[in-house]
Amino acid sequence: MNLGDLPSEEFRAEAHRLVDWIAHYLEGSERYPVLARVKPGEVRASLPASPPASAEPLAAILADVERVIVPGLTHWNHPAFFAYFANSSPAAAILAEALSATFNANGMLWKTAPAATELELLVLDWLRQMLGLPAGLFGVIQDTASASTLVALAAAREAVPGLDVRRRGLSGSTRLRMYASEQAHSSVEKAGIVLGIGQDGLRKIPTDAEFRMDSSALALAVTEDRADGWTPFGVTATVGTTSTTSIDPVPAIADVCQREGLWLHVDAAYGGSAAVVPEMRFVLAGCERADSLVVNPHKWLFVPVDLSVLYTRRPDVVRAAFSLVPEYLRTPEAALAPNLMDYGVSLGRRFRALKLWMVIRAFGTEGLAARIREHVRLAQLFRSWVEADRAFEIAAATPFSVVCFRARFDGAAAEDADRRNQALMEAVNATGEAYLSHTKLHGRTVLRLAVGNLRTEERHVRRAWELLREYAQA
Numbered sequence: 162m163n164l165g166d167l168p169s170e171e172f173r174a175e176a177h178r179l180v181d182w183i184a185h186y187l188e189g190s191e192r193y194p195v196l197a198r199v200k201p202g203e204v205r206a207s208l209p210a211s212p213p214a215s216a217e218p219l220a221a222i223l224a225d226v227e228r229v230i231v232p233g234l235t236h237w238n239h240p241a242f243f244a245y246f247a248n249s250s251p252a253a254a255i256l257a258e259a260l261s262a263t264f265n266a267n268g269m270l271w272k273t274a275p276a277a278t279e280l281e282l283l284v285l286d287w288l289r290q291m292l293g294l295p296a297g298l299f300g301v302i303q304d305t306a307s308a309s310t311l312v313a314l315a316a317a318r319e320a321v322p323g324l325d326v327r328r329r330g331l332s333g334s335t336r337l338r339m340y341a342s343e344q345a346h347s348s349v350e351k352a353g354i355v356l357g358i359g360q361d362g363l364r365k366i367p368t369d370a371e372f373r374m375d376s377s378a379l380a381l382a383v384t385e386d387r388a389d390g391w392t393p394f395g396v397t398a399t400v401g402t403t404s405t406t407s408i409d410p411v412p413a414i415a416d417v418c419q420r421e422g423l424w425l426h427v428d429a430a431y432g433g434s435a436a437v438v439p440e441m442r443f444v445l446a447g448c449e450r451a452d453s454l455v456v457n458p459h460k461w462l463f464v465p466v467d468l469s470v471l472y473t474r475r476p477d478v479v480r481a482a483f484s485l486v487p488e489y490l491r492t493p494e495a496a497l498a499p500n501l502m503d504y505g506v507s508l509g510r511r512f513r514a515l516k517l518w519m520v521i522r523a524f525g526t527e528g529l530a531a532r533i534r535e536h537v538r539l540a541q542l543f544r545s546w547v548e549a550d551r552a553f554e555i556a557a558a559t560p561f562s563v564v565c566f567r568a569r570f571d572g573a574a575a576e577d578a579d580r581r582n583q584a585l586m587e588a589v590n591a592t593g594e595a596y597l598s599h600t601k602l603h604g605r606t607v608l609r610l611a612v613g614n615l616r617t618e619e620r621h622v623r624r625a626w627e628l629l630r631e632y633a634q635a
């Protein structure tokens with residue numbers, strides 16, 4: 162029995178075949194229905210319930226990928242994927258992921274993968290420059306924005322004077338309070354659950370008519386909470402909220418934070434990428450005053466999941482919250498170069514920086530900006546069609562590339578119109594030609610069309626609109 166890896170001839174032959182398959186898949190992703198048509202449990206039931214006792218050839222395994230896995234996928238690389246925040250895998254990132262697995266570099270310490278650590282520091286400084294953020298920000302890659310926000314809010318908690326949660330835990334009587342708008346992503350609330358702040362420890366601040374945090378209501382809430390015995394410690398502002406992509410007034414929120422001594426975290430997971438477009442840089446106005454900021458290249462910067470970037474002006478506090486170095490992880494270089502395990506929950510860290518570096522190089526900053534600009538143009542075009550059609554209405558502003566809208570269904574009661582909008586979306590999604598998602602605004606169902614895919618062209622957006630009109634009439 163061979164106790165090593167597969168023979169390299171087999172690897173070489175299958176890898177060559179697979180590259181051809183990948184190119185074919187990406188060229189022709191439109192041949193698949195964008196939304197998977199499988200029923201729950203179907204994929205699992207199509208595969209053996211127990212593992213094979215003896216080795217199987219790679220060719221047979223890859224054949225099953227094509228036969229069972231591909232039909233069981235919703236195709237995020239499909240150009241008519243318009244749901245959630247659409248994103249894509251470009252060629253450079255696919256090759257980077259293959260290289261990352263090839264090196265299997267674990268960048269927990271500088272010493273365990275010097276190039277991984279140094280490339281991460283370098284490429285995050287490139288990205289910082291691309292976003293127009295100030296020099297001196299420290300960046301570290303996390304897997305998701307949820308993790309970045311968790312780490313940021315843990316640092317915010319660490320910064321509360323006299324609390325010392327790290328050592329004493331949360332057994333004291335201090336009732337910590339943090340703030341985010343009622344439109345903030347659920348990852349903020351989840352971080353509160355994990356950090357022992359609790360769901361009650363997050364106060365959701367009302368928003369204005371355009372779904373942006375009301376900074377006066379924030380200031381009032383902090384004052385009220387102090388009077389009621391809470392200890393306010395942090396605010397999460399959002400640049401590009403999940404439902405409508407609204408932009409909280411970061412400069413005014415930063416004023417409140419400064420006055421009240423609160424940590425300001427900015428969730429720019431989606432919207433931050435737009436700042437690579439010079440004329441859209443204003444979306445990050447005020448963010449230079451944030452203590453921490455998250456931006457997700459895996460949302461709108463053409464990097465496949467997973468890659469989230471946490472920037473902070475206060476890496477010492479993040480480190481104070483997370484660094485724990487047992488003897489077996491001590492290295493003489495620790496004083497000379499950062500060990501990135503010190504800035505998050507995970508010890509092991511895969512080599513994610515490679516894909517960001519390769520994507521930035523493969524497109525250039527101008528190429529990235531041009532792609533994002535085109536997505537904004539397509540979204541505005543779609544919005545203009547909705548505005549011009551009496552049977553539909555716009556439900557929110559479109560500062561980025563997501564359009565919130567709904568069919569009016571004139572004469573229908575609110576509940577019925579909501580049900581019919583949901584049915585409309587499901588009917589369009591069932592065609593396999595486009596995939597949209599929905600949200601609720603002021604309790605009403607709203608459809609979202611999010612342009613974010615590298616391969617989306619005007620004809621895809623136009624087809625989605627045709628389908629929506631057709632099914633709305635039906």
Ligand code: PLP
Pocket residue numbers: 246304305306307308346348399401402403428430431457469
């Ligand atoms: N923040 C915002 C504004 C989001 O829209 C999302 C996800 O859509 C997240 C955070 C969480 O992102 P992730 O999946 O990277 O945890």
